[in-house]
Amino acid sequence: MEKIVLPDIPNFDKIEVYKKHGGFGAAKKAFKMTSDDVIDTVKKSGLRGRGGAAFSAGLKWSFMPKTTDKPKYLCINGDESEPGSFKDRQIFEYNPFQLIEGILITCYAIGAKSAYIYIRGEYHKWVKLMQEALETAYKDGFVGEKMKKTFGTDFSCEIYIHKGAGAYICGEESSLMNSLEGHRGYPRIKPPFPASKGLWGCPTTINNVETITNVPKIIEKGWEWFSKIGAEKHPGTILYGISGHVNKPGVYERPSGTLLLDLINNEAGGVIGNKKIKCVIPGGSSMPPLRGDQLEGIKMDADSLRAAGSAIGTAGIMVMDEDTNLLKVLLRISRFYHHESCGQCTPCREGTGWLEKTLRRLDSGNGTSADLDLLISVANNIEGNTICALGEAAAWPVKFMVDRFRDEFEKYVKTDVVIPVNNKVHSMRNTANPLANIKH
Amino acid sequence: MAFKFTEENTRRIDLARKKYPTALAAIMDTVWIAQEQNGYISDEVMTEIALILGIDKVQVLSVVTFYTMYFTKPMGKHHVQVCTNVSCMLRGGAEIYDEVSKSLGLEHLGVSTDGKFSLEEVECMGSCGTAPMIAVNEDYYENLDKDKALEIIKSLQ
Numbered sequence A: 001m002e003k004i005v006l007p008d009i010p011n012f013d014k015i016e017v018y019k020k021h022g023g024f025g026a027a028k029k030a031f032k033m034t035s036d037d038v039i040d041t042v043k044k045s046g047l048r049g050r051g052g053a054a055f056s057a058g059l060k061w062s063f064m065p066k067t068t069d070k071p072k073y074l075c076i077n078g079d080e081s082e083p084g085s086f087k088d089r090q091i092f093e094y095n096p097f098q099l100i101e102g103i104l105i106t107c108y109a110i111g112a113k114s115a116y117i118y119i120r121g122e123y124h125k126w127v128k129l130m131q132e133a134l135e136t137a138y139k140d141g142f143v144g145e146k147m148k149k150t151f152g153t154d155f156s157c158e159i160y161i162h163k164g165a166g167a168y169i170c171g172e173e174s175s176l177m178n179s180l181e182g183h184r185g186y187p188r189i190k191p192p193f194p195a196s197k198g199l200w201g202c203p204t205t206i207n208n209v210e211t212i213t214n215v216p217k218i219i220e221k222g223w224e225w226f227s228k229i230g231a232e233k234h235p236g237t238i239l240y241g242i243s244g245h246v247n248k249p250g251v252y253e254r255p256s257g258t259l260l261l262d263l264i265n266n267e268a269g270g271v272i273g274n275k276k277i278k279c280v281i282p283g284g285s286s287m288p289p290l291r292g293d294q295l296e297g298i299k300m301d302a303d304s305l306r307a308a309g310s311a312i313g314t315a316g317i318m319v320m321d322e323d324t325n326l327l328k329v330l331l332r333i334s335r336f337y338h339h340e341s342c343g344q345c346t347p348c349r350e351g352t353g354w355l356e357k358t359l360r361r362l363d364s365g366n367g368t369s370a371d372l373d374l375l376i377s378v379a380n381n382i383e384g385n386t387i388c389a390l391g392e393a394a395a396w397p398v399k400f401m402v403d404r405f406r407d408e409f410e411k412y413v414k415t416d417v418v419i420p421v422n423n424k425v426h427s428m429r430n431t432a433n434p435l436a437n438i439k440h
Numbered sequence B: 001m002a003f004k005f006t007e008e009n010t011r012r013i014d015l016a017r018k019k020y021p022t023a024l025a026a027i028m029d030t031v032w033i034a035q036e037q038n039g040y041i042s043d044e045v046m047t048e049i050a051l052i053l054g055i056d057k058v059q060v061l062s063v064v065t066f067y068t069m070y071f072t073k074p075m076g077k078h079h080v081q082v083c084t085n086v087s088c089m090l091r092g093g094a095e096i097y098d099e100v101s102k103s104l105g106l107e108h109l110g111v112s113t114d115g116k117f118s119l120e121e122v123e124c125m126g127s128c129g130t131a132p133m134i135a136v137n138e139d140y141y142e143n144l145d146k147d148k149a150l151e152i153i154k155s156l157q
């Protein structure tokens, strides 16, 4: 199978090697097309976003206004902070020029003159690598003013790197824009959407690093070629990041729609010690967890995963073996979202706190069956009631983990209730446990 | 003593400003540069950042306190970050955190009295495929176990 995003070519991160393999040829080709044709090609290719929501890239670009007196911007989302995701850093390290070429083509298509690559602050090394690649591209005339000469076009654009400083929420697109503008990373209420009011109030497109790295190949080889790879409605390859209890964790580029169990058992070398799988989170920690005994036949693409009761997210596959304590896993996940909630919306700010607190109570052995229902009820009250999708990200793992693994969670529940107050009748009213279990 | 950017850093801030249509947008770059020079963002540093960018000091304060990687107090020379998020936890990250914490005698965000070490329990660092991991200042150490992690700490002592 041909790899699109991370080809097996040694030293592909060197510009000479990249050029030798046809690098920057796609941009040259794109600049001879009309921008509408470029958008149309990407739309027809079926390329969908790799940053979480799997939205059609070409369609998103077509939302950009054609006529405006304002500058337009492209933002590349390299915040990559979703637990279980570690794919974009591979692109920064092994294929930076294809990302740069993808940015050039996208800027041309949407009419942007400036692009920002937002990279998470922890990625010091990858910020440096990307900065070096960018400087080389500038020097050789592939970005900036000189590109007019190199490519023989009137079009030129500037690419800048913006370094984050440790906030998961800045991966959310409107938070990312606030962060870039120099504000706190608070998500914005939508609408207006970025295509009408984005960076500095100007039309803006935001795409994930992997999404944009696909673009040059689509232009080079045509949309028909791309649309035939992998799952029909979510074509192309996907960088699957497999982590947890597997023998060979890592990033594997395979066609979309590859069987989840194939990825785990063949690519990632199977579960350590040949143990059974208890649970898999297929798309980064925000996505609904799946039961290990129900993985047969599940394919890794947006629609198949939705049908299976989860979502593709960032395709970060976390594998947990049969000995895993799911309560501890869920507590850790909830701690994360509580910590990362920006605090703007009450349901998210308070709800994530309640989730963590309730899970802690269960973990300390003092939780009751009613707490399991409480968890689901709190999660339901967060979902759909917040400004940004961190609300769902916090709610889904809890809701689906507790529901799908109720049998396991019941094991952590205390069955006999010791009533700590004198007013027994009052206390009994507050417990969902059978009265027979209450010690007097 | 009032904080002043070095000449070289003043130049870097000028370059950062050219990336954006507003001076405010250069704030994150500027705070990074300041932290590199001063180790942490003190009140004087914030005053100077506000001055050099021509923005309100409260804007600097609001940004500095939002992001976890900006420090408002001096941290250790070696800032040890241990990831305990899920993928690391599944492969022993939490135990590594406990061991490192014990060996340094530090809690989350604690700084040793000699100023040599500080410790932070961090969220996913994007090394889940090479978990568990720790980072010391800007460098990642991956595919660790307890012994390897402690060895790294020892080599810094």
Ligand SMILES: Cc1cc2nc3c(=O)[nH]c(=O)nc-3n(C[C@H](O)[C@H](O)[C@H](O)COP(=O)(O)O)c2cc1C
Binding pocket: A048, A049, A050, A051, A052, A053, A054, A055, A077, A078, A079, A080, A081, A082, A168, A169, A170, A171, A172, A173, A174, A206, A207, A208, A209, A211, A212, A388, A389, A390, A393
């Ligand atoms: C809380 C939260 C965190 C997110 N983090 C990221 C991220 O780190 N990287 C990313 O590409 N998208 C992230 N997203 C999705 C972005 O908002 C946006 O949909 C995406 O960058 C669009 O790019 P795409 O269409 O190419 O996928 C996040 C969304 C939410 C709600």
Ligand code: SF4
Binding pocket: A169, A186, A187, A340, A341, A342, A343, A344, A345, A346, A348, A349, A386, A387, A388, A389, A390, A391
């Ligand atoms: S949902 Fe949470 S993270 Fe998103 S804006 Fe509201 S409080 Fe902030």
Ligand code: FES
Binding pocket: A083, A084, A085, B083, B084, B085, B086, B087, B088, B089, B093, B123, B124, B125, B126, B127, B128, B131, B133
């Ligand atoms: S969970 Fe530790 S690096 Fe991702």
